[in-house]
Amino acid sequence: MATLDGEPFSKSKSMELPRSVVLGHDAILEAGDVCARLKLGRRALLVADTNTMKVAGETVFAKLEERKIHVETFLIPDSTIEAVLDARGVIRAKDCDFALGVGGGKSIDVAKCASYEEAVHFVSVPTAASHDGVVSSRATITKGGERVSLTAHTPIAVVMDTKIIAESPYRLLAAGCGDIISNATAVRDWLLAHKLRNEFHSSYAAALSEMTANLLIQQAHHIKPRLEESAWTVCKALVSSGVAMSIAGSSRPASGSEHKFSHALDRIAKKPALHGEQCGVGTVLMMFLHGGPWEAIRNALLTIGAPTTAHALGVADEEVVEALVHAHEIAPERYTVLGDSGLTYEAAERLARTTKVI
Ligand SMILES: [Zn+2]
DSSP states (O other), X not given: OBOTTSOBTTSOOOOOOXXXXXXXXXXXXXXXXXXHHTTOOSEEEEEEOHHHIIIIIHHHHHHHHHTTOEEEEEEOSSOBHHHHHHHHHHHHHTTOSEEEEEESSHHHHHHHHHHHHTTOEEEXXXXXXXXXXXXXXXEEEEETTXXXXXXXXXXXXXXXXXXXHHHSOHHHHHHHHHHHHTHHHHHHHHHHHHHHHOOOOOHHHHHHHHHHHHHHHHTGGGOOTTOHHHHHHXXXXXXXXXXHHHHHTSSGGGOSHHHHHHHHHHHHOSSOOOXXXXXXXXXXXXXXXXXXXXXXHHHHHHHHTOOOSHHHHTOOHHHHHHHXXXXXXXXXXXXXXXXXXOOOHHHHHHHHHHTTOO
């Protein structure tokens, strides 16, 4: 016997979800209360960079100390494997009970990996909403000069202060929208892999992920710079997308061919754009391949003010075509509309022209 998704009943499945999500104006002031309420312990490691320390870290520090939680601060220059090893060293040396990542993504990735490896809880405090990693269990770390995606754990708590996020550069929020909208093609790739390869598929995770992308597309005209409501909308979508990944037990519902394109562009472009910006453009391209409403995706990105062309990404047309040709080589075990052999150069160029990316 199997479920409708094709998964055998006998196989157990665990879902790791955040226990507490605090989202809103001045949410950061509740950071100490959240950690105390969840009884995370008496000693914390706070990972930030010099900028995010000023923007939010100092407040988090004060709020934790107010609740008699001793805080060790660890400032990172970048999200490298060396930074992760150093952070792990501090967790061990100072006997930290949990770790907080305070920042746009890099501090969160380092704190997430270090806490996972040291088997202590992790709290995510994003200062920007530029990608869905702020709520997910995955982390992007630089290892030997290359960006790699690592498995870690889902944050036990997420504190999203919409005031701080609304004040971060608008480009970051627009990029976050691109990462959410990319769910639209990721779920199509997933269903294709299920049909063609009998890959495990969760209808619930896929439905939640797709709905999140669709709601954001419908609300595109409400996403504007320095508008706290916009930050609120994007944060809620990031949480929803993260929950979809938790239900799936993988990044499948939020990462498909459009993410492969973005990762390929990271390798090929001299100066890659932001992850979410590239994924947004990738969604336009891959939606065309799926025979779906690529123009609606493009219009939503344009309305938001996110890039839809190579020029807007700041990459060469040639680099986009090369990334399309090589996208299928990224994570080949993850089957998508790109298939096993990908696009020919001519087909890639035609795709990019038809969708007005080049
Ligand atoms: Zn992403």
